[in-house]
Amino acid sequence: MLINNKLMLFMVIFGLVALSNTARADEYMTCNSCTTAYEMQQKVVRKVRAITAGSAASSSYTYHVASFTKGFAKSFTVTSRVQFNRWGELETSVVARITSTPEDVQQSVNAGYRMMSRSAFGKPIEVPASSGFDSAWDIARNHSNHDRFDDWFESNHSFIYWTAQFVSIVGGNWLGGVNGMEIKFIFPNGSSFVMTAATLGSTVRLSYKEKSARDANGNMIPDSGETVGGNYSFSTDQGLQDFINTLAAHGIEVRVIRGSGWLGGGSGGTVTIVPFSPR
Helix, strand or coil: CHHHHHHHHHHHHHHHHHHHCEECCCEEEECCCCCCHHHHHHHHHHHHHHHHCCCCCCEEEEEEEEECCCCEEEEEEEEEEEEECCCCCEEEEEEEEEECCCHHHHHHHHHHHHHHHCCHHHCCEECCHHHCCCCHHHHHCCCCHHHHHHHHHHHHCCHHHHHHHHHHHHCCCCCCCCCCCEEEEECCCCCEEEEEEEEECCEEEEEECCCCCECCCCCECCCCCCCCCEEEEECCHHHHHHHHHHHHHCCCCEEEECCCCECCCCCCEEEEEEECCCC
16 A cells, blocks of 8 residues: 555656646856866756755756856756655755856856956955055954955945946846955055955945955964964064064964974074963
8 A cells, every 4th residue: 555655646746747847047157166067066956956845846957157266167957856765755856967058158257257357356455554454453353344344445446336347248147246256455564364255135245254364474363253373484583573462462372382493593484373371
């Protein structure tokens, strides 16, 4: 009886699938963090699985995925269908197969990549003292400065105009075309940090990328609420002292262990820094 019930259920589902199998218009997706076709494929599979989960309908999609930061696009044919797994339970199976990318799609991505390379996304931006921010420490250690810095950037650069032009060039199909793009900012003292773009409604906002802040020597500046620990390299003795002084100014006391990697004598080197813990 159980077998008959499963068979009847399968026949019903099969009939529904046959009747509801639909082909849809092409879909467009941006994945500026993707560096390989496989990453794009997995992103598409996750997207379609989320859309079709719990549905008895079999669906077919064509997805075009673009990485404007890398200048390449991949296209996939994606099928979603309901089937029994090995335990006799229904599940949605999603398969994405790579297919040829239409020429107009690749041309659109090429145009976006060229424009991006000439914009703020293509090169670091120098932050002047007139911005009111002296160092990447101001951003990493103070969460309230994130939005303030974004406001300053939009007021002093043609970022909004550029994003509008970007959408105009690549076309309206690529919703969120700038999502995930990164902008690096450098301060006069050599420190730096990165902000990431995201589309919010009709506007584009920047958000601080966690753990992206670095001092002039490339050492990670701890984010708000975090401390330091590990090996740090400095080109001069003074660079180490400045780092320690800045940590102290932000309420972080540390111990410095000068091992074999420390050259000293004004030449700097590598040291181990650990949070101070009294005995």
